[in-house]
Amino acid sequence: xxKVSAQTALAPLASRSLTSAITGPVGNxxxxxxxxxxxxxxxxxxxxxLALRYRNHNDxxxxxxxxxxxxxVVVSIARGYLGYGLPHADLIxxxxxxxxxxxxxxxxxxxxxxxxYAIHWIKAEIHEYILKNWRMVKVxxxxxxxxxxxxxxxxxxGSEAMTGAQIDSLAEKLNVRRExxxxxxxxMNGHDIALEPSADSDDESAFAPISYLSSDAGEPxxxxxxxxxxxxxxxxxxxxxxxxxxxxxxIIEARWLAGDEHSATLHTLAExxxxxxxxxxxIEAAAMKKMKTALxxxx
Numbered sequence: 589x590x591k592v593s594a595q596t597a598l599a600p601l602a603s604r605s606l607t608s609a610i611t612g613p614v615g616n617x618x619x620x621x622x623x624x625x626x627x628x629x630x631x632x633x634x635x636x637x638l639a640l641r642y643r644n645h646n647d648x649x650x651x652x653x654x655x656x657x658x659x660x661v662v663v664s665i666a667r668g669y670l671g672y673g674l675p676h677a678d679l680i681x682x683x684x685x686x687x688x689x690x691x692x693x694x695x696x697x698x699x700x701x702x703x704x705y706a707i708h709w710i711k712a713e714i715h716e717y718i719l720k721n722w723r724m725v726k727v728x729x730x731x732x733x734x735x736x737x738x739x740x741x742x743x744x745x746g747s748e749a750m751t752g753a754q755i756d757s758l759a760e761k762l763n764v765r766r767e768x769x770x771x772x773x774x775x776m777n778g779h780d781i782a783l784e785p786s787a788d789s790d791d792e793s794a795f796a797p798i799s800y801l802s803s804d805a806g807e808p809x810x811x812x813x814x815x816x817x818x819x820x821x822x823x824x825x826x827x828x829x830x831x832x833x834x835x836x837x838x839i840i841e842a843r844w845l846a847g848d849e850h851s852a853t854l855h856t857l858a859e860x861x862x863x864x865x866x867x868x869x870x871i872e873a874a875a876m877k878k879m880k881t882a883l884x885x886x887x
Contacts, residue, residue, distance in 0.1 A: 619679045625658040639696035654691045665710050672718050686713030736772050828882035836875035
């Protein structure tokens with residue numbers, strides 16, 4: 589079940605923002621924690637009665653009492669994940685969603701207390717939140733990687749790189765391959781880098797990855813321009829040359845398409861056709877004008 593469906597299932601509970609049993613203003617996370625820690629815990633008999641009322645009669649008031657009495661559990665679990673650098677309030681919020689999911693699925697006849705059942709759901713929501721928000725690029729995507737991520741994070745001391753002996757010991761302890769531990773540690777030790785410099789950075793520090801990652805070559809208009817240019821140089825040019833008479837075509841090819849080292853001069857072509865150099869220039873100018881008109885029409 590998604591977060592949305594869980595919240596929808598307990599919509600009346602969420603609409604009251606869990607405040608009916610909290611007295612006084614709650615303006616910050618410290619005040620919230622102080623308030624939820626003052627909420628009374630339920631006895632086993634009270635918990636079972638409320639769970640049966642919710643399961644059998646869809647009594648959302650009973651569901652609210654179950655959630656309220658376990659908010660302190662969420663706070664306690666969320667506190668254990670503060671080392672990831674994410675806001676405590678957000679961790680608690682995600683944990684509360686997990687708690688609501690647990691209340692919805694809880695069967696009082698299973699023989700276990702709600703707190704034992706809810707821990708899994710609370711941690712699952714917090715884990716998902718951490719993996720989605722700890723880094724822009726996900727460090728763990730598969731179930732096995734997620735398990736290794738949290739195990740490695742809890743066993744590793746400090747931010748220094750692990751030695752080979754520590755990696756071997758941890759791999760044996762977690763029953764995973766040495767390569768898996770090494771790869772996950774590399775992912776965890778990586779840092780996000782801003783693609784663009786901040787607005788208040790000086791000129792020297794303004795050289796960010798965007799400066800050398802960007803390229804005009806892949807820009808759509810540049811690609812289209814290159815394709816059009818290539819098309820005109822092949823198909824368009826061939827069609828324009830085909831519209832010339834043999835003498836004009838020979839002059840254009842000898843003057844412009846033979847390459848710089850082999851291009852013919854006006855005097856060389858004048859001798860070839862038995863006319864003056866000025867006449868060759870006039871034929872060339874007329875041929876170029878005709879080709880230009882043909883290329884425009886081709887486009």
